[in-house]
Amino acid sequence: MIKIKYFLAVVMVVIMASPMVANANDLSISAFKGDWRGNAISESNVSVTFPITSRDIDVSIKPSESGDFTITWRTLLRQKGTSDSPKEDLKETTLTFVKTDRPNVWKDSKGGDVYAGETISWAQLMKQTLTVYVMAINDTGGYDMQVYKRTLSGVNMELEFVAIRDGAVRRTAKGQLILNNY
Numbered sequence: 001m002i003k004i005k006y007f008l009a010v011v012m013v014v015i016m017a018s019p020m021v022a023n024a025n026d027l028s029i030s031a032f033k034g035d036w037r038g039n040a041i042s043e044s045n046v047s048v049t050f051p052i053t054s055r056d057i058d059v060s061i062k063p064s065e066s067g068d069f070t071i072t073w074r075t076l077l078r079q080k081g082t083s084d085s086p087k088e089d090l091k092e093t094t095l096t097f098v099k100t101d102r103p104n105v106w107k108d109s110k111g112g113d114v115y116a117g118e119t120i121s122w123a124q125l126m127k128q129t130l131t132v133y134v135m136a137i138n139d140t141g142g143y144d145m146q147v148y149k150r151t152l153s154g155v156n157m158e159l160e161f162v163a164i165r166d167g168a169v170r171r172t173a174k175g176q177l178i179l180n181n182y
Helices: 002-023
Strands: 034-044 052-063 069-081 086-099 105-108 120-126 129-137 143-153 156-165 168-179
Touching: 034 156, 052 156, 052 168, 086 120, 086 129
Parallel strands: none
Antiparallel strands: 034 052, 034 168, 052 069, 069 086, 086 105, 105 120, 120 129, 129 143, 143 156, 156 168
């Protein structure tokens, strides 16, 4: 009788754990669909006047039926002017990513010429995190890279951003966004 109870207990654990194992898999790009809004705190080691700033962030992700997607992000920066009266600067970037032969890896549909001063971009989806990489060769022959990690967590999207120049971190930002569809 004890063996049967033990067997049933093991079966119940396996049945209950099955959804957890399924959730360990990578999400699809459609899970990120929507208009997200929020705020982030940025830290910089290159600005004496604005070492810490607040940013308002909007992200719109539009997957297609083919598995490609377009992402637009807008960031309202407050890192110029004086600390008493910072100037606001709105930056907007739109990229369209197309699938590659690698699972959950996309490339920028424009495929910029990095040697001509343009950026190259790619995206990767791993578990609940969509990471977008943007890289350029700078005027001195080194590199500038921006990495945007957007992780779905419950009903929120967590943002982690890092800007790197020749291996040195220049700026980071962390924040949360909420889905703002209608």
